[in-house]
Amino acid sequence: MADIHHQETLDRIDYLTVAVYRSCFLLAAIAIVLMSLNHLAFGMPLLVLSALIAASCVHIYDKTIRWFIQASGLLATCLLVAQLLPTIALGAAIAVWCGLSIKEYYCFRIRLIKITPLMLVFYWLCVALPIWQPLLYLSAGLSALLLFSIGVAKFRQPFHFDIGDKSKFQI
Structure with a gap:
């Protein structure tokens, strides 16, 4: 996990897992817009x-955190x-994206x-508790924009940033 030094x-x-992981941020943004x-x-x-694919490709040293993120993606699937x-499935997928963010x-x-x-949780609440349609559109737009921005920022980084020191990974 991220040791730029x-x-x-x-x-x-x-290379494959880092590229797939980064691409999933962009796919998640597109998915929120479609929804x-x-x-x-x-x-x-x-x-x-x-969410499941990103959770499967994430490089995190701590196995407990990695397991929680992967289990949330598997539960959603x-x-x-x-x-x-379906609302809980969406919430579990949102939990993955919150953890990865x-x-x-x-x-x-x-x-x-x-x-x-915070924006992703707000989006989930707007879906789960249909309150006011403009809030749903606002939260969806901001959530998609933020996830897309993370994806773009990730693709600007060298690939080794996501891997870090392999010897530190807990198996």
């Missing part, structure tokens, strides 16, 4: 699957596939990431 030798799997435009049949699975509790802030101090988890 350590340049590890990367193999093909490292806000009432394309739930495509947007919701895209958001859940991008299982609920989506079983067509049970916090990880990115902790590692790289990319501006505006601090508010991303």
Whole structure:
């Protein structure tokens, strides 16, 4: 996980997982936009699957945090596939994106990431408790913009930033 002062030798799997992880931020942003435009049949699975894939490709030293993020992605996917509790499935996917956003802030101090988890939770609340439609659009737009910004910022970084020191990973 993010040690910009350590340049590890990367193999093909490292490059692949980092590229996929970074791409998932962009896919999640697209999914939120699609969902806000009432394309739930495509947007919701895209958001859940991008969360699961990003959680599977994340490089985090601490296995407890890594497990929590991956378990949230798996829960979201299982609920989506079983067509049970779609709001909870969405919440579990949002939990993945909140965790990954916090990880990115902790590692790289990319501006505006601090508010991303709050905006994502607010978006989930707007979906779960349909209060006022303009709030849903506002929270969806800001959430998508923030996730897209993180994705773009991540692609500007060298790939070794995401890997860090491989010897520090807990198995």
